[in-house]
Amino acid sequence: MYSEKxxxxxxxxxxxxxxxxxxxxxxVGNPVCGDVMKITIKVADDRIEDIKFQTLGxxxxxxxxxxxxxxxxxxxxxxxxxITKQQVADELGGLPPAKMHCSVLATDGLKRAIDDYLVRAxxxxxxxxxxxxDPDFDPHGADDECEV
Amino acid sequence: MRRMEGVTYLDYSATTPVxxxxxxxxxxxxTERFGNPNSLYRLGxxxxxxxxxxxxxxxxxxxxxxxSEVIFTGCGTESDxxxxxxxxxxxxxxxxxxxxxxxxxxxxLEPAHALAKRGFxxxxxxxxxxxxxxxxxLEAVMRDDTVLVSIMHGNNEIGTLxxxxxxxxxxxxxxxxxxxxxxxxxxxxxxxxxxLGLDAMSFSGHKIYAPKGVGVLYLKRGTPFAPQMLGGxxxxxxxxxxxxxxxxxxxxxxxxxxxxERPREAPRLAALxxxxxxxxxxxxxxxxxxxxxxxxRLPHIANFIIPGCEGEAMxxxxxxxxxxxxxxxxxxxxxxxxxxxxxxxxxxxxLAHGSLRVSLGRWxxxxxxxxxxxxxxxxxxxxxxxxxxxxxxxxxxxxxx
Numbered sequence: 001m002y003s004e005k006x007x008x009x010x011x012x013x014x015x016x017x018x019x020x021x022x023x024x025x026x027x028v029g030n031p032v033c034g035d036v037m038k039i040t041i042k043v044a045d046d047r048i049e050d051i052k053f054q055t056l057g058x059x060x061x062x063x064x065x066x067x068x069x070x071x072x073x074x075x076x077x078x079x080x081x082x083i084t085k086q087q088v089a090d091e092l093g094g095l096p097p098a099k100m101h102c103s104v105l106a107t108d109g110l111k112r113a114i115d116d117y118l119v120r121a122x123x124x125x126x127x128x129x130x131x132x133x134d135p136d137f138d139p140h141g142a143d144d145e146c147e148v
Numbered sequence: 149m150r151r152m153e154g155v156t157y158l159d160y161s162a163t164t165p166v167x168x169x170x171x172x173x174x175x176x177x178x179t180e181r182f183g184n185p186n187s188l189y190r191l192g193x194x195x196x197x198x199x200x201x202x203x204x205x206x207x208x209x210x211x212x213x214x215x216s217e218v219i220f221t222g223c224g225t226e227s228d229x230x231x232x233x234x235x236x237x238x239x240x241x242x243x244x245x246x247x248x249x250x251x252x253x254x255x256x257l258e259p260a261h262a263l264a265k266r267g268f269x270x271x272x273x274x275x276x277x278x279x280x281x282x283x284x285x286l287e288a289v290m291r292d293d294t295v296l297v298s299i300m301h302g303n304n305e306i307g308t309l310x311x312x313x314x315x316x317x318x319x320x321x322x323x324x325x326x327x328x329x330x331x332x333x334x335x336x337x338x339x340x341x342x343x344l345g346l347d348a349m350s351f352s353g354h355k356i357y358a359p360k361g362v363g364v365l366y367l368k369r370g371t372p373f374a375p376q377m378l379g380g381x382x383x384x385x386x387x388x389x390x391x392x393x394x395x396x397x398x399x400x401x402x403x404x405x406x407x408x409e410r411p412r413e414a415p416r417l418a419a420l421x422x423x424x425x426x427x428x429x430x431x432x433x434x435x436x437x438x439x440x441x442x443x444x445r446l447p448h449i450a451n452f453i454i455p456g457c458e459g460e461a462m463x464x465x466x467x468x469x470x471x472x473x474x475x476x477x478x479x480x481x482x483x484x485x486x487x488x489x490x491x492x493x494x495x496x497x498x499l500a501h502g503s504l505r506v507s508l509g510r511w512x513x514x515x516x517x518x519x520x521x522x523x524x525x526x527x528x529x530x531x532x533x534x535x536x537x538x539x540x541x542x543x544x545x546x547x548x549x
Binding site for chain 1: 498533541
């Protein structure tokens with residue numbers, strides 16, 4: 001079901017924790033649906049200098065959180081905000097279709113943290129649409145329902 | 149024996165290893181006595197005799213009035229489907245009222261939903277928070293046109309036992325047939341179909357140390373029934389298809405072993421389960437036993453909520469540590485929804501996501517239970533530390549307690 005890389009990131013997640021004096025904070029998801037992610041970032045010269053995450057969720061939720069922090073570290077804010085759910089899934093060697101929503105949450109959490117930083121700095125947000133807040137976003141795949 | 153390399157198996161409700169004594173009993177019917185039981189020559193007659201002997205032995209174990217009331221099927225799911233659809237649609241009926249409990253196995257819920265699409269009205273009766281369906285609650289939903297009630301004997305996820313005899317009386321008072329899924333209870337508690345007052349009951353071989361691929365449907369003589377498997381008319385025209393003779397022999401052998409060992413095994417498993425519950429609840433803060441107030445429960449199942457942890461994450465870490473457990477029924481493991489069983493007893497989804505089912509069996513030991521608790525404690529600590537909502541979750545729980 002899960003690739004070796006998913007299992008590796010699940011078992012040994014990178015960048016776990018909270019940056020106490022974070023420049024930006026992004027929290028997405030809902031415990032009713034089972035997954036919640038919080039991403040904190042430290043920014044210098046418009047680059048993500050440090051990034052940490054906390055996640056309540058399944059193996060894929062933890063693995064996608066971990067990999068997205070690895071991918072984003074050192075990127076410019078614009079580059080990081082452009083990371084897609086498919087890139088996250090590809091970087092992990094693929095995700096089961098029913099778990100693709102985890103990669104959405106991971107990229108959404110990152111976008112929200114970036115926008116939080118930008119808004120605090122009095123700038124325009126660039127994170128774009130938070131897919132997991134779309135009324136049509138189905139966190140549990142096409143066959144499952146989750147009342148949020 | 150039964151020690152799998154690097155794995156402590158604690159998921160006996162999902163499936164059981166085949167007992168070596170059962171393998172020995174069935175083996176001749178896979179090799180030298182391989183005849184079709186419907187063939188007239190000697191090999192066929194031998195197979196037929198073995199099949200009928202197995203039928204009689206199963207009938208004796210469950211106290212059926214006649215061996216012909218025992219129908220061999222392919223699995224517990226097939227038995228459930230055959231009972232639900234076969235009884236409801238008997239005599240060409242295409243409408244009526246069917247009652248199932250809301251925490252049935254999907255093998256009962258899905259055929260009930262199929263009946264609803266065909267014109268039947270289906271009531272899903274909620275159990276109470278103690279994981280029990282009470283006769284007065286069933287009485288309240290019965291109707292003049294109720295044709296069938298199906299309520300499981302023992303729940304596969306939380307292990308609660310239902311007052312089947314009293315529930316069957318309610319159904320019969322309204323002239324409805326009564327079916328119970330006994331996949332989890334056969335061999336673990338006394339199953340006497342006459343004392344329970346059943347019209348139909350479903351059993352599964354691979355839950356009792358027989359192989360996968362064999363089940364039994366008990367169908368009381370005279371119960372109207374429309375067969376779902378049509379063809380050669382085997383099993384007295386109630387389930388066509390060449391019988392799985394080796395499976396039937398294995399089923400009978402496995403059941404007799406369970407019957408013989410139950411006086412010692414049931415209290416042993418109950419003590420192990422209690423030890424497990426004590427260890428988990430005392431060592432993991434805020435852990436809960438689901439349906440803790442159930443009046444009656446199976447000896448081998450404990451289902452926990454570990455607040456602040458997600459079930460699959462616990463399962464995967466436990467697997468890496470060498471323990472096989474479940475987050476609910478094995479059949480739900482591909483689903484992302486919290487268990488319908490846990491929701492039906494009133495758990496909010498955010499807690500139901502954090503469930504863990506441990507089920508014990510013939511080769512479970514005190515050392516297994518102790519090692520499991522030792523492994524679980526640091527896993528829970530790790531996952532809780534990673535949970536951004538942990539403090540909020542515990543604060544909400546403490547307020548609600």
